[in-house]
Amino acid sequence: MKLDEIDRKILSELSRNAKISHRNLAKLCGTARQTVAARIKKLERAGAIKGYRAILDYEKVGYRSFFVLFLKLDTFDKELTENYIKSMKKDANVMYDASITGEWDVMQILAFEGAKDYENYINSLRNKNRKLIKDSKSHAVLRFYKTSDEYVPLIQ
Numbered sequence: 001m002k003l004d005e006i007d008r009k010i011l012s013e014l015s016r017n018a019k020i021s022h023r024n025l026a027k028l029c030g031t032a033r034q035t036v037a038a039r040i041k042k043l044e045r046a047g048a049i050k051g052y053r054a055i056l057d058y059e060k061v062g063y064r065s066f067f068v069l070f071l072k073l074d075t076f077d078k079e080l081t082e083n084y085i086k087s088m089k090k091d092a093n094v095m096y097d098a099s100i101t102g103e104w105d106v107m108q109i110l111a112f113e114g115a116k117d118y119e120n121y122i123n124s125l126r127n128k129n130r131k132l133i134k135d136s137k138s139h140a141v142l143r144f145y146k147t148s149d150e151y152v153p154l155i156q
Contacts, residue, residue, distance in 0.1 A: 095108075
């Protein structure tokens with residue numbers, strides 16, 4: 001999809017505030033409200049805008065402990081690996097789950113009410129996936145300085 005300057009500005013502003021009115025967005029883009037509305041529909045149909053959601057304050061909803069988990073997998077069993085990935089997508093504690101290069105195969109960011117919950121989770125995860133997980137390493141997150149909720153892409 002080819003984006004022009006107006007499309008890029010719309011995407012950038014919507015990533016900052018998805019509730020911005022078409023009128024205010026038009027002012028920021030220097031174009032008509034109808035143009036903004038039509039562009040947003042076009043971007044949604046093309047899949048450039050996949051949806052809209054609320055940005056949560058994790059502490060206020062009960063998550064106060066966060067961990068980065070690195071996993072080394074035995075990836076020879078494709079079905080086992082695919083089932084594991086599907087289960088991670090449904091897991092309420094998994095904020096991010098990514099395949100990575102280097103020493104580790106997977107990097108996850110996990111959210112919990114407390115450190116004890118993480119301890120129980122990781123023990124259960126290792127036991128349940130004994131045939132798949134060869135090794136793991138984790139770190140507690142002390143503070144987030146920037147999150148994906150705050151990421152505003154420079155769309156070119």
